[in-house]
Amino acid sequence: MEKKTINCEVCENHCRMEAEVEDGEVVDVAGNGCMKGYIYAQTAVADAPD
Ligand code: SF4
Structure with a gap:
């Protein structure tokens, strides 16, 4: 299990x-x-698998 920090940029809440x-x-x-x-998050991980 790996943890990744991702900033959502879909809306202004980020x-x-x-x-x-x-x-x-x-x-x-x-x-x-x-x-x-x-x-x-799913899309971000799929686009950058490592
Ligand atoms: S509230 Fe906005 S920034 Fe937060 S998860 Fe939803 S779309 Fe992304």
């Missing part, structure tokens, strides 16, 4: 999120203000 990554996939996200952040 939530700072902690994503838990396993085998290159996001399995949990904390700190996101809404589901858009969850999706943003």
Whole structure:
């Protein structure tokens, strides 16, 4: 299990999120203000797998 810090840039809140990554996939996200952040984290990890 790996943790990544991702800043959501979908809206002006710019939530700072902690994503838990396993085998290159996001399995949990904390700190996101809404589901858009969850999706943003998945996309960010998929675009930058390491
Ligand atoms: S997680 Fe939601 S509320 Fe937070 S910055 Fe992203 S879009 Fe905005």
